[in-house]
Amino acid sequence: MTRLDHAFSEQVTDPVAWDRLLHALMGRMTGGISPTALQLAFFDWAGHLALNPGRQGALQEKALRKALRLAAYSGHCLADDEQTRCIEPLPDDQRFEAPAWGNWPFSFIHQAFLLQQQWWHVATTGVPGVNPHHEEVVNFTVRQMLDMVSPSNFLPTNPEVLERTVNERGANLVRGGSNWLEDVQRELAGRPQASDEDYQVGRDLAVTPGKVVHRNALMELIQYEPTTNTVHPEPVLIVPAWIMKYYILDLQPGRSLIEYLVGQGHTVFVVSWKNPGPEDRGMGMADYRRLGVNDPLDVVNHIVPDQKVHGVGYCLGGTLLTLAAAAMARDGDDRLATLSLLATQTDFTEPGELDLFIDESQVSFLEDVMWARGYLGRDRMAGAFHLLRSQDLVWSRMIRHYLMGERDSTFDLMAWNADATRLPYRMHSEYLRSLFLHNDLVEGRYDIGGQPxxxxxxxxxxxxxxxxxxxxxxxxxxxxxTRLARTDVTFLLTRGGHNAGIVSEPGHPRRHYQIRHFKPLEPTYPAERFERETPQQEGSWWPAWQDWLAQRSGQAVAPPSLGAPSQGYAPDVEAPGEYVLMP
Incomplete structure (x- = not known):
C-alpha cells in the first residue's frame, strides 16, 4: 500500500492520525503555512550567513552608508533645501506617491523604511550555499513582515490619513470602524462582502442563454444557444480550472468570452465544476480527468456527431485538458481538432511565486490540513493569493476601508474573485505532488491507464x-x-494579469498583444527573443484567436439542437445551472 493510499484509509485511532489532527489545528492558526518549512528556510539562510563573516561585514558597511545617506537627506529636508530622494520606491510600489510624503517628518520616515527594505533584500539574497528555494522563502517572508510595518499602514505615520482625519474631524475613522465591524460580522457569518452582493450569478453575471445538458458527480455541462443562422461545424468545449467558478469566462454582457464565441458562430459547451465537500475527499486527478474532460467530450460527440472538437482549457483546466489530449494522442483517439490553452502551465519547474508554498514539508503539512476537513477551503487559497500581492490586496485595502473610511466600488471581476471554490483532498494532493512538486508530466512519469x-x-x-x-x-x-510540443504552436502574449489579461474583450482600453507561429521541431526560440523581436499589435487578443479557430474549422452549417434527448442528454435547467450556485 502506498503512502498516499494509506492517507485515505487510516483511522483516527492510528497514532499518525493524531499527528495529522495536530497539524490541522496548527494550520488553522498559520493559514496552512508549514512552520517547519519556514524554520528550515531561515535556519539555512542564518546558518550560511553566520559562516560568511565577510558577507556580514559588507552588510554592516552597507547599513552604515545608508544611515549616512539618510542623515544627509534629513539635514537637507530640515533646511528646506530641494533634495532628491535618496531612494526611489520600486516601480509597482505606489504607497508613497502622494506629495505629502515629501514633507518632513514623513519624508524621513518613508525614506528610512525604503532603505531598510532594500537592505533586507540584499541581506536575504545571494548568501553562498543557501538553497535557492529557501532563499526565495526567506526573502518573501521578510518582505511580508516589512509590508506589515510599513509607515503607510498606521495613522500617525501616514500623512494622507492624517490630512483626511483633520479635514473630516475624525469622521473617516468612525466610518472605518463601522466598516471593520461589518467585515468581521460578515466573516464570522460566512457571508460575502457588501460590495460583492451587487452582482448576482444568473442575474448580472453568467447570463449568456444556454441549458445544462448533462450532469455528473463533479460537473454540469452547459450548451449555449446559437445567435447566428449558421455555425462552424466543430463545437468548442471549454474546461476551466477547478479552483474557480466557470463564469470568469461569462461575466457581464460585452465582457463574456463565451458570449463572444457564440456571436462568432461557434457552438460552445462549458464545464461548470461542482463545489466539492467532505463527501468528495476521495476524488482524485483521474476522476477529474474522467468526469471533467472525457465524459463531457463524449456528450458533445453525441450532441454534435461526426465532428471533431476544439478543446479549450483555462489555467489548471488547461493542464487537465493537456493530460487528456496527450493520452488521447497516445491511444489514437483523434476527436480533438485543436487545443487552446489559456494561462496554462505544462512544465512546472518555474511556477512563479506560488512555488514559495510548494516543497515536501509544505505539501505534507497541507495534506494534513486538508485531511481533517476533506478539502482545501477557499480561505486557504485566497490567503495564499493575497500574500503574493499583499500590498494591493491586503494593506492598501485596509488603509482605504479602515483608515480612510472608504469602500471599494466593486466590478464584475472582483465579484467573481470573491466566489471561490474548494478543492478535494485527494485531487489537490495528487496535483501538488505529481505536477507541481515532481513535474511528472515533463519528466515522463505521469501515468494514465498504466502508461506514461x-x-x-x-x-x-x-x-x-x-x-x-x-x-x-x-x-x-x-x-x-513551444519547446515541449512537437506540433504547430501559436503563442500569444497579452497585457494584463492571470485573469484580467484573459478577460480582454474588444474595445478594452490599453490592450495589446504579441503573437508568433512555431512550426514543429523549429529551433529553440528563447522567450526573451520572442518578447524583443515579435511585433506588438494593439487591441484585444480575442479576434486573433477567433481567426485561428475559424481557419481550422469547416464550412458553416445549421446550428445543432440543444442537447440530444434521444441519447439521454435532454436540456435541463437554464444556464448557469445549479452547481455554480452551490455555497
Missing part, C-alpha cells in the same frame, strides 16, 4: 495564451509549450 503520457505526443495545432503580469502562471513558464 507526453506533451510531445499531441499532434493537433495548439494555441497558447500567456499574460505579461501573471503571478500564478508566469508567461515564461507558459511559453515552454
Amino acid at each position: 503520457v507526453s506533451v510531445a505526443d499531441i499532434d493537433i495545432p495548439i494555441f497558447s495564451v500567456a499574460t505579461q503580469k501573471d503571478h500564478i502562471a508566469p508567461w515564461h513558464s507558459v511559453y515552454k509549450i
Whole structure:
C-alpha cells in the first residue's frame, strides 16, 4: 500500500492520525503555512550567513552608508533645501506617491523604511550555499513582515490619513470602524462582502442563454444557444480550472468570452465544476480527468456527431485538458481538432511565486490540513493569493476601508474573485505532488491507464495564451509549450494579469498583444527573443484567436439542437445551472 493510499484509509485511532489532527489545528492558526518549512528556510539562510563573516561585514558597511545617506537627506529636508530622494520606491510600489510624503517628518520616515527594505533584500539574497528555494522563502517572508510595518499602514505615520482625519474631524475613522465591524460580522457569518452582493450569478453575471445538458458527480455541462443562422461545424468545449467558478469566462454582457464565441458562430459547451465537500475527499486527478474532460467530450460527440472538437482549457483546466489530449494522442483517439490553452502551465519547474508554498514539508503539512476537513477551503487559497500581492490586496485595502473610511466600488471581476471554490483532498494532493512538486508530466512519469503520457505526443495545432503580469502562471513558464510540443504552436502574449489579461474583450482600453507561429521541431526560440523581436499589435487578443479557430474549422452549417434527448442528454435547467450556485 502506498503512502498516499494509506492517507485515505487510516483511522483516527492510528497514532499518525493524531499527528495529522495536530497539524490541522496548527494550520488553522498559520493559514496552512508549514512552520517547519519556514524554520528550515531561515535556519539555512542564518546558518550560511553566520559562516560568511565577510558577507556580514559588507552588510554592516552597507547599513552604515545608508544611515549616512539618510542623515544627509534629513539635514537637507530640515533646511528646506530641494533634495532628491535618496531612494526611489520600486516601480509597482505606489504607497508613497502622494506629495505629502515629501514633507518632513514623513519624508524621513518613508525614506528610512525604503532603505531598510532594500537592505533586507540584499541581506536575504545571494548568501553562498543557501538553497535557492529557501532563499526565495526567506526573502518573501521578510518582505511580508516589512509590508506589515510599513509607515503607510498606521495613522500617525501616514500623512494622507492624517490630512483626511483633520479635514473630516475624525469622521473617516468612525466610518472605518463601522466598516471593520461589518467585515468581521460578515466573516464570522460566512457571508460575502457588501460590495460583492451587487452582482448576482444568473442575474448580472453568467447570463449568456444556454441549458445544462448533462450532469455528473463533479460537473454540469452547459450548451449555449446559437445567435447566428449558421455555425462552424466543430463545437468548442471549454474546461476551466477547478479552483474557480466557470463564469470568469461569462461575466457581464460585452465582457463574456463565451458570449463572444457564440456571436462568432461557434457552438460552445462549458464545464461548470461542482463545489466539492467532505463527501468528495476521495476524488482524485483521474476522476477529474474522467468526469471533467472525457465524459463531457463524449456528450458533445453525441450532441454534435461526426465532428471533431476544439478543446479549450483555462489555467489548471488547461493542464487537465493537456493530460487528456496527450493520452488521447497516445491511444489514437483523434476527436480533438485543436487545443487552446489559456494561462496554462505544462512544465512546472518555474511556477512563479506560488512555488514559495510548494516543497515536501509544505505539501505534507497541507495534506494534513486538508485531511481533517476533506478539502482545501477557499480561505486557504485566497490567503495564499493575497500574500503574493499583499500590498494591493491586503494593506492598501485596509488603509482605504479602515483608515480612510472608504469602500471599494466593486466590478464584475472582483465579484467573481470573491466566489471561490474548494478543492478535494485527494485531487489537490495528487496535483501538488505529481505536477507541481515532481513535474511528472515533463519528466515522463505521469501515468494514465498504466502508461506514461507526453506533451510531445499531441499532434493537433495548439494555441497558447500567456499574460505579461501573471503571478500564478508566469508567461515564461507558459511559453515552454513551444519547446515541449512537437506540433504547430501559436503563442500569444497579452497585457494584463492571470485573469484580467484573459478577460480582454474588444474595445478594452490599453490592450495589446504579441503573437508568433512555431512550426514543429523549429529551433529553440528563447522567450526573451520572442518578447524583443515579435511585433506588438494593439487591441484585444480575442479576434486573433477567433481567426485561428475559424481557419481550422469547416464550412458553416445549421446550428445543432440543444442537447440530444434521444441519447439521454435532454436540456435541463437554464444556464448557469445549479452547481455554480452551490455555497
